[in-house]
Amino acid sequence: MSDAPLTKDSAANPPPADALVVLDSVNKHFGALHVLRDINLTITRGEVVVVIGPSGSGKSTLCRAINRLETIDSGTITIDGAPLPAEGRELARLRSDVGMVFQSFNLFAHKTVLQNVTLGPLKVRRQNKAEVEARARTLLDRVGVGNQADKYPAQLSGGQQQRVAIARALAMEPKVMLFDEPTSALDPEMINEVLEVMRQLAREGMTMVVVTHEMGFARSAANRVVFMADGRIVEEAEPHQFFDNPRSDRAKDFLSKILQH
Numbered sequence: 637m638s639d640a641p642l643t644k645d646s647a648a649n650p651p652p653a654d655a656l657v658v659l660d661s662v663n664k665h666f667g668a669l670h671v672l673r674d675i676n677l678t679i680t681r682g683e684v685v686v687v688i689g690p691s692g693s694g695k696s697t698l699c700r701a702i703n704r705l706e707t708i709d710s711g712t713i714t715i716d717g718a719p720l721p722a723e724g725r726e727l728a729r730l731r732s733d734v735g736m737v738f739q740s741f742n743l744f745a746h747k748t749v750l751q752n753v754t755l756g757p758l759k760v761r762r763q764n765k766a767e768v769e770a771r772a773r774t775l776l777d778r779v780g781v782g783n784q785a786d787k788y789p790a791q792l793s794g795g796q797q798q799r800v801a802i803a804r805a806l807a808m809e810p811k812v813m814l815f816d817e818p819t820s821a822l823d824p825e826m827i828n829e830v831l832e833v834m835r836q837l838a839r840e841g842m843t844m845v846v847v848t849h850e851m852g853f854a855r856s857a858a859n860r861v862v863f864m865a866d867g868r869i870v871e872e873a874e875p876h877q878f879f880d881n882p883r884s885d886r887a888k889d890f891l892s893k894i895l896q897h
């Protein structure tokens with residue numbers, strides 16, 4: 637079988653009415669390196685999309701472009717119908733519609749867990765402090781670290797810190813959550829507690845884009861698997877179809893390598 641893209645053609649299939657994140661012909665270069673090649677991807681409300689692919693295939697750049705941490709060279713990205721603005725207050729507001737959780741937890745070391753979660757809503761959203769704190773405590777309870785609220789990040793395990801990072805992103809009441817290898821820096825025994833929080837979020841209907849090597853999570857939680865290689869979306873399919881019956885040679889090769897471990 638050839639490696640011709642087994643993906644949807646954006647021109648032939650306009651975004652559905654419940655589209656939340658739409659990437660249309662997105663291209664991105666780093667110097668001579670073409671890292672995102674004509675990416676067409678529509679994520680609908682409540683959908684969980686797992687992005688997998690070899691190292692260097694552009695998965696992180698894709699996430700960072702959706703969150704506008706990276707500019708793009710051509711194409712468009714819209715969130716809930718609004719094109720991503722280049723900069724300014726509109727960008728700050730729109731960015732807060734997109735929650736992001738990174739591999740490295742990126743918590744503020746000199747702030748308590750509670751302060752980490754309340755900072756964004758207080759600063760960007762300018763909401764009432766008592767309400768923000770009450771909501772933050774509820775979120776910390778939800779991710780299972782309510783009793784750690786007054787500690788500093790360094791006093792928590794990696795799994796707890798990552799759950800705080802999820803609570804912090806949720807505190808901004810995002811429309812979509814992006815996870816870029818959220819468990820890759822964790823000790824094995826902590827991976828599941830983070831994946832369980834993500835599964836719960838998915839069950840509650842959160843729209844999620846998850847870059848991960850956790851194939852069990854992809855199988856059980858994803859509505860769709862997007863496979864990237866060399867900056868392209870090579871294949872996308874429902875998890876059972878993708879894992880049991882990959883169509884492209886690149887996906888077959890990738891799966892045979894990772895599933896041997």
Ligand SMILES: Nc1ncnc2c1ncn2[C@@H]1O[C@H](COP(=O)(O)OP(=O)(O)O)[C@@H](O)[C@H]1O
Nearest residue numbers: 666669671689690691692693694695696697698
């Ligand atoms: N800031 C950057 N400057 C130059 N090259 C970059 C930068 N960020 C990523 N790259 C390159 O872009 C390609 C895609 O990277 P990335 O999106 O991080 O891939 P992945 O997350 O799939 O491993 C890689 O070749 C990487 O080295």
Ligand SMILES: [Mg+2]
Nearest residue numbers: 695696697817
């Ligand atoms: Mg990456």
